[in-house]
Amino acid sequence: MKDSKRLVRILDEAHQSASPITCSAFLGFYLKDSGIIQKAVHDYLVQTNTEVALMDSLNRLDERSNVTLYNSYLLSDNLYKAIEFGAARAEKFNQVIMTDAHVLEGILSFLPDTDKWLDILQLTSSTHDLLVTLPISRVPMTPVTDIKAASLIDKKEILDFVKEHFSLRWTEQVQRLLIEDNGIVLIVREESRLAGFCCYQKQNAKRAVFGPMGVRKDSRDSSYGRSLLLSALHDATENGFRELLISEAGPIEFYERVLPLQLHTKEKG
Template identity: 25%
Template sequence: MVLKDGLLTKQMSIAFGKAEQECKQAGSPFLMPEHLLIGCLDDGSSTMKEAKQKCGIDIDVLKKQYFLSYENLSFERCEPLEIPISVTTKLVIEQAISYMRNYNQIYLNEGHVLKALIMTGQTEKILTQAQNNILLSVATVSRDMYLDLTTYKKQKDVLSNIKMVNDRDAEGLVRFIIKEFGSRWTESIKLEFRKPQSSIFICKDQEGDIVGFAAFDIHQPGHFGPMGVAKNKRAEGIGESLLHVCLVRMQKRGYKEIVIDNAGPIEFYEKTCNAKVVPIK
């Protein structure tokens, strides 16, 4: 089994590192689901910190709660992990990859893995049902984020093939969205074309085909989203550039603080523009 580094978010790489560290400290010959759980919970991300607090989970206490039996266990290698993984851990990772693909994403994150751990029953012996439910609702789903635009600075390395959408692009943009993401955004996008002032930017490739889009003020004033990039173009900086172009335009419209609606790749927005997750009350 191979997990390429390029397909892991930075936080997921940290979580795997924490899991391997726990595995070594426990003297285990294989990486077990329990180690993976601790790695995800202890990765240092803001959502995991919030989830642990709401659940009342203490990592040090959690480490003392599980007991592993290694008899009759088969295992295999999983690159880039140094320690062999158990068959159960392999099943968890495969389920996490399935979630990633179902969400039309290309980077495995700790939310996918945590959800797989819970949904496959690997946490039942060490976490309560209430704790599992809180983790699912806080750390494995899209979250709204907020950004202070008064401290945001325009980026210089933005792609040049991004422009504001016009009426001639309307049909092509709707086709692109349906092809890549289904029909969930199409009605909102169609309504936006009726407004006198557009809030949609698109990115085209050398052939003139749309490969990405981003919008704001679609659902509510001061809200960014949706945004989407063609699956085969997501490692080319298109999403970052679309985001920055929109943020500059929102600044010019006088917004001081904005909300990023239903941010799926939370780590992307934290890294790209220093956005923060809106806490769940």
């Protein structure tokens, strides 16, 4: 299990001013980060005037705590347990990278007054819809990879791939998009084997909806995910869409590194 770049950055910054790094120190440096979820959590704490109360709860959690070494960081025992919790959460969802959100979910779950912080748990542990405005004037060039639009000839291979590496729910979504006129499925191969896929579909004349996207677990250190995303972005732009809605984005840090984003509130009805 690898740590995300943001998680490493938070631990590095906390390490410079706190020894051991406590749960409250982790939250403090988490809130200083520039991510859209971090901003949403910060805004929530300001609006509800609850930051001091949360910090007090975390300080009590770390009272008389033992210390544990994690990589090169000296952590409070409870923060170490939160990292173990985060790794287990990532593993449960077949992810190879543990994020700051996984760890914060663990921290908040350990609080005796967890019910008070359910809104923050919802922000940090749920998937979110993200909105990208098109066209984007400055987007990194797509790395050279063999990405193509899938056809019905590829249907069985793609569905078998999604079912094996992901979920039945995604398999059903991809199957539908392969046969619908308003759906596009892009695939990438590593030599002759499928390495990943992504989908987008027309929501209306202005907006396309992106997702799902998945890369085979043993290929996630490649640039395939980024290449698939940018290929879909350029394709949607060429087809005249002015917005790309990334539906139920789990690894938000991945999308933030590539695109300018804003959180999107789901429409009712």
